[in-house]
Amino acid sequence: MANRWGLSVGAAVAGLVLTACGTGTEGEATPDDDTPATPAAESSPAGGNGAGEVPRVPNPVDVAPLEQDPCAALDDQQIDELNLEAGQPEELTDGEWICKYRYAADTNTVVSFVQSPTLTNGLSDVYDRKDAVVVFEPTDVAGHPAVVTQTHRDSRDQGYCDLQVGLTDSDVVTVVAQIAESNDDYPQGCAVAEVFAEEMIENLRGGA
Numbered sequence: 001m002a003n004r005w006g007l008s009v010g011a012a013v014a015g016l017v018l019t020a021c022g023t024g025t026e027g028e029a030t031p032d033d034d035t036p037a038t039p040a041a042e043s044s045p046a047g048g049n050g051a052g053e054v055p056r057v058p059n060p061v062d063v064a065p066l067e068q069d070p071c072a073a074l075d076d077q078q079i080d081e082l083n084l085e086a087g088q089p090e091e092l093t094d095g096e097w098i099c100k101y102r103y104a105a106d107t108n109t110v111v112s113f114v115q116s117p118t119l120t121n122g123l124s125d126v127y128d129r130k131d132a133v134v135v136f137e138p139t140d141v142a143g144h145p146a147v148v149t150q151t152h153r154d155s156r157d158q159g160y161c162d163l164q165v166g167l168t169d170s171d172v173v174t175v176v177a178q179i180a181e182s183n184d185d186y187p188q189g190c191a192v193a194e195v196f197a198e199e200m201i202e203n204l205r206g207g208a
Helices: 064-068 076-081 123-128 189-204
Strands: 088-091 097-103 106-115 135-141 144-150 160-168 171-178
Touching (some): 106 189, 123 144, 144 189
Antiparallel strands (some): 097 106, 106 171, 144 160
């Protein structure tokens, strides 16, 4: 597993755990009034407000496994290498599906994969909402266009990060990292989210 950020993500170090996105439960770290989630994007046609600046996905992956199982983001080998507990799928009241992964040694740190039914036009919907969020920073993950967003306030220095990843031109998955202060990776939430997004893309490509 590539680790270009010098993080403690790996089988030998149990320093990374994953918490819920959108609905924190007792004992989980969640930012005040800033529950990480995908921006509440209205569905817009391909030529919406963000058209013209929205990067295309040059090498899309097959998202069918995620449509069948939200925890198909990582395979068993990756879960073992990252020293994670098995992913826990959950359907939220707004129709979103999430899969939460926790590190066995640090249950206060959580990384979640979020699938939102409102983002039907991929990153175009995310770009359409860029003026409604407090953080909007385009980036790239394993050759896929992505955007770091924060909806209500910038809490990245507290270990929180929402990373919207374009898997195809019409499909986005949000990787939400919530890193506890006790974790060796604190407060590198966005770097952790990129590691997990890269692992997801590799898995959906069949390990290629």
